[in-house]
Amino acid sequence: MLESTGAEALTTVIAGLILLLGAAGVILPVIPGSLVIILTLLIWAVLLGGPAAWTAAIIGVVLAGIGWSASTVLTGRALHREQIPRGPILVALAAALVGLVLLPPLGLFLGFAVGLFGAEYFRRDHQAGEAARASMVALRAMGLGIVIEFLLAGCAVSAFLIGTLIHFL
DSSP states (O other): OOSSHHHHHHHHHHHHHHHHHHHHHHHSTTSOHHHHHHHHHHHHHHHHOSHHHHHHHHHHHHHHHHHHHHHHHHHHHHHHHTTOOHHHHHHHHHHHHHHHHHSTTHHHHHHHHHHHHHHHHHHTTTOHHHHHHHHHHHHHHHHHHHHHHHHHHHHHHHHHHHHHHHHHO
C-alpha cells in the first residue's frame, strides 16, 4: 500500500493509461489486451489497497476474464461447427504472423483470413464456395468474440474508474 495520496494518484493515472492500452490491445492484438487489463487491475489494487480498489479490481478482473473466455469459446465453437481441423487454423495463424510483420497491425487480420481461406480451399478439394462459407463463419465468430471481449474490457475499465472515484472521494 502506498503511503501518500500523491503516490496513489500517480499510480492510478499510470494504471488508467495502461488499461486504455490493454483495451486497445483487444482490438489490435499486438499485446494481449485482456491479460494486460487483469494484471494492471490486480497490481493497482495491491498498491492502493482498501475496499474500493479491491472491489473494483475484482469486478474488473471477472469482466475481463469473461470477455477473454467468450472470445475464445465463440471462435472455437464456430470452428468446431464448421468442422475446421487444427491444420487450417495453424496455417491461418502462421499467415496472420506474416501479415503482422508485412502490414502491422491490419495484416494480422488479413493474413488470418487469407490463410484460413487458402487452407480450407485446399482441404475442401478446391471448392471455393465451401471454403469461403466456412471461412466467413469462422471470421464472423472471431469478430463477434473480439467485440464482446472489447465491450467487457470497457466495462472492466469502467469498474476501475468507479473504484477510483470512490477511493479518492
